[in-house]
Amino acid sequence: MAFIDPRDRGGPAQPMLIARKLKKHFPVKGARGKFVQAVDGVSFTVRKGETLGIVGESGCGKSTLARLLLHLIVPDDGELVFDGDAVGSKIAVNALRRQVQMVFQDSHSSLNPRMPVRDSVAFGPFVQGRKKAEARDIARAILGKVGLDADLFGPRYPHELSGGQKQRINIARALATDPRMVILDEPVSALDKSVEAQVLNLLRTLKRQLNLTYVFISHDLNVVRYISDRVLVMYLGRIIELGPGGAIFERPQHPYTTALLASRPSMDPARRIEEPPIVGDPPNPIDPPSGCRFRTRCPFAEAVCEKVAPPLGEWLGVNSHIAACHILDPASGHSKATQA
Amino acid sequence: MDGSADLPLVEVSDLSVKFVSREATVHAVNQVSFAARHGEVLCILGESGSGKSVTLRTLMRLLPPHARVNGGVRVNGKDVLAMGERELRDLRGGLVSMIFQEPMTALDPVYTIGQQIGETVRRHTGIDRQTARDRALELLGLVRIPSAERRLDAYPHELSGGLRQRAMIAMALSCNPQLLLADEPTTALDATVQVQVLTLLRRLQRELGMGMIFVTHDLGVAAEIADTIAVMYAGRIVEVGPVAQLLQDPLHPYTAGLLASTVHGQDRDRDIDAIPGSPPDMRRLPQGCSFAPRCPRRSAPCVTTIPEPRFPAPKRMAACFNSAGLVSDGPDVVRPSASDCENRSG
Numbered sequence: 247m248a249f250i251d252p253r254d255r256g257g258p259a260q261p262m263l264i265a266r267k268l269k270k271h272f273p274v275k276g277a278r279g280k281f282v283q284a285v286d287g288v289s290f291t292v293r294k295g296e297t298l299g300i301v302g303e304s305g306c307g308k309s310t311l312a313r314l315l316l317h318l319i320v321p322d323d324g325e326l327v328f329d330g331d332a333v334g335s336k337i338a339v340n341a342l343r344r345q346v347q348m349v350f351q352d353s354h355s356s357l358n359p360r361m362p363v364r365d366s367v368a369f370g371p372f373v374q375g376r377k378k379a380e381a382r383d384i385a386r387a388i389l390g391k392v393g394l395d396a397d398l399f400g401p402r403y404p405h406e407l408s409g410g411q412k413q414r415i416n417i418a419r420a421l422a423t424d425p426r427m428v429i430l431d432e433p434v435s436a437l438d439k440s441v442e443a444q445v446l447n448l449l450r451t452l453k454r455q456l457n458l459t460y461v462f463i464s465h466d467l468n469v470v471r472y473i474s475d476r477v478l479v480m481y482l483g484r485i486i487e488l489g490p491g492g493a494i495f496e497r498p499q500h501p502y503t504t505a506l507l508a509s510r511p512s513m514d515p516a517r518r519i520e521e522p523p524i525v526g527d528p529p530n531p532i533d534p535p536s537g538c539r540f541r542t543r544c545p546f547a548e549a550v551c552e553k554v555a556p557p558l559g560e561w562l563g564v565n566s567h568i569a570a571c572h573i574l575d576p577a578s579g580h581s582k583a584t585q586a
Numbered sequence: 587m588d589g590s591a592d593l594p595l596v597e598v599s600d601l602s603v604k605f606v607s608r609e610a611t612v613h614a615v616n617q618v619s620f621a622a623r624h625g626e627v628l629c630i631l632g633e634s635g636s637g638k639s640v641t642l643r644t645l646m647r648l649l650p651p652h653a654r655v656n657g658g659v660r661v662n663g664k665d666v667l668a669m670g671e672r673e674l675r676d677l678r679g680g681l682v683s684m685i686f687q688e689p690m691t692a693l694d695p696v697y698t699i700g701q702q703i704g705e706t707v708r709r710h711t712g713i714d715r716q717t718a719r720d721r722a723l724e725l726l727g728l729v730r731i732p733s734a735e736r737r738l739d740a741y742p743h744e745l746s747g748g749l750r751q752r753a754m755i756a757m758a759l760s761c762n763p764q765l766l767l768a769d770e771p772t773t774a775l776d777a778t779v780q781v782q783v784l785t786l787l788r789r790l791q792r793e794l795g796m797g798m799i800f801v802t803h804d805l806g807v808a809a810e811i812a813d814t815i816a817v818m819y820a821g822r823i824v825e826v827g828p829v830a831q832l833l834q835d836p837l838h839p840y841t842a843g844l845l846a847s848t849v850h851g852q853d854r855d856r857d858i859d860a861i862p863g864s865p866p867d868m869r870r871l872p873q874g875c876s877f878a879p880r881c882p883r884r885s886a887p888c889v890t891t892i893p894e895p896r897f898p899a900p901k902r903m904a905a906c907f908n909s910a911g912l913v914s915d916g917p918d919v920v921r922p923s924a925s926d927c928e929n930r931s932g
Contacts, residue, residue: 303776303777303778303779304747304776408864408865409634410864411864438633438634438803438865439633439803439804439805439844439847439848440633440843440844440847440860440861440864440865441860441864442847442849443846443847443848443849443858443859443860443861444847444860444861444862446849446858446860447857447858447860450857451857465776465777466849467777468849468850468851469849471849471851471854472849472852472854472858491854505778506777506778509777509778509780509781510777510806511781511804511806511807511809511810512806512809512810513805513806513809513833513848513850514809514833515809515810515812515829515830515833516830518788518809518810519781519784519785519810520785521785522778522781522782522785523778523781524778525782526748527746527747527748527749527776527779528776528778
């Protein structure tokens with residue numbers, strides 16, 4: 247299946263997106279000099295054709311990160327490279343948004359309530375220069391692709407649709423501009439389970455049909471496991487573990503990932519969780535702990551964890567499984583560090 | 587606890603709740619019957635709009651004035667629907683109390699945690715301020731809030747989500763209720779905090795011997811906490827059973843569909859077995875079984891007649907003409923593999 251996209255400049259080995267040291271600190275209102283460290287020096291790549299899952303608890307910065315990737319929020323620092331071109335210098339932000347689209351969690355508030363949904367879907371192609379009739383034809387076709395009858399649902403307004411149908415419209419709208427990559431920010435979290443499954447199946451089918459690359463953000467570990475090829479785990483604005491989905495879920499390296507996985511309900515009343523794997527809530531991202539940000543909840547925290555922020559480990563290629571923990575680094579001085 | 591051990595703690599019979607407005611009538615709850623024993627955890631499992639929260643709120647009469655309630659609700663033998671305002675105030679927070687999904691909106695932002703818990707205790711027992719404060723402190727310890735003395739004087743916004751939820755649980759437990767109603771209390775919490783609150787609730791429920799009715803949309807949460815699960819769909823209870831049996835061997839096609847469509851370790855190379863379609867409009871429910879339009883086992887009677895509850899095994903109920911393991915009125919259906927089916931074959 248040698249499908250070559252004429253827009254594919256870098257070839258299959260060139261990552262779709264490279265993020266280098268992305269940073270976004272929001273000033274705190276009424277508190278001078280205080281910042282919410284939403285995203286703090288995050289680097290990763292998204293390969294062509296893969297689904298990269300991003301997991302983490304609320305406040306870990308995953309949604310801010312999603313918006314940084316599209317410059318919906320302008321990063322304070324760091325660099326984005328899309329298919330080999332640096333965003334901002336070699337490729338303009340507008341051109342980036344032609345090729346990268348986004349689907350948000352709240353399917354209702356992300357649609358214009360005064361516009362029939364077919365017009366919402368046609369809007370993207372129209373502002374990108376298509377004629378009105380052409381844009382409408384694109385909308386018709388794409389509505390069919392997401393499983394909605396264009397004659398029946400197209401003329402309706404958002405309030406006349408169910409949550410699942412609205413999310414299908416949002417997906418259609420994202421796909422109407424024929425993007426190469428889609429950022430999905432908690433796209434199924436607000437849906438009921440029976441509808442969630444439908445939308446996940448739809449996303450997988452569309453990815454195959456349209457040769458898409460996904461960044462899939464969710465707090466639901468089971469969903470991320472199912473949909474992602476590689477997984478990135480965030481905690482308080484930093485990546486703490488990154489690797490192939492199977493490796494992360496079967497052999498987690500970071501104590502936080504281990505705890506997060508062990509917090510999942512077992513679905514089996516005979517194997518209920520008796521003791522919570524970790525106690526407490528995630529700390530406030532305004533004044534995150536020094537050194538390793540997980541140390542305040544970590545059962546293995548030692549003096550070194552307070553002083554030094556552990557590096558994410560060595561990137562040895564696309565199948566690297568890396569984690570930011572002193573225990574994994576023999577030279578860190580942590581007493582439990584694995585001796586090489 | 588009173589001595590009437592054979593009297594159920596909660597008895598709901600033929601309960602219907604509808605919301606009438608000029609535009610439409612929403613049939614939120616339709617002829618729902620269930621019972622819960624002392625010390626039992628009953629989970630009401632359902633998707634949004636299934637009527638699970640309305641059912642729960644009816645047990646405490648926390649419905650808006652335009653709700654039309656029919657049927658019977660008895661808690662500890664007392665007819666809740668016949669109570670006057672005064673009796674209701676004694677009931678709420680005393681015999682029955684409730685915890686909510688959003689502690690930030692359920693707690694009063696302008697009073698400290700200690701004041702709010704103290705007020706509840708004083709309203710129901712009439713003790714003095716200092717004793718009430720001592721009791722509040724004791725309760726914060728019970729729900730394992732660290733440095734409880736300091737947190738007593740904290741306002742809700744000064745606490746993290748997990749601590750706020752613990753504070754709300756402390757307030758609900760302040761007058762030793764016999765029945766705790768929980769409306770999705772862990773849904774807004776992060777995974778690592780959710781499991782802490784679930785294990786806490788389970789421990790408190792066991793130690794205090796309370797009955798608990800726990801509403802959730804999450805099968806995984808239900809599996810962690812329930813003794814019995816009642817599954818609701820479109821305002822009706824479609825299946826009831828002990829948690830292990832119901833999850834392993836669902837009788838109703840909706841329960842089976844929900845289990846199959848919940849993502850947990852499915853094969854990544856295959857699609858998830860989703861339930862097609864979406865739940866019905868509660869203003870215009872179908873004539874027969876509400877699940878029939880989405881049901882893989884649908885047969886002719888499903889479209890015209892609402893199925894009566896059937897009891898194919900002890901403690902199990904399913905409202906379905908073609909449910910697994912029942913004598914079928916419709917076409918033959920494939921039964922899921924069952925290990926404990928000796929009670930259900932006849």
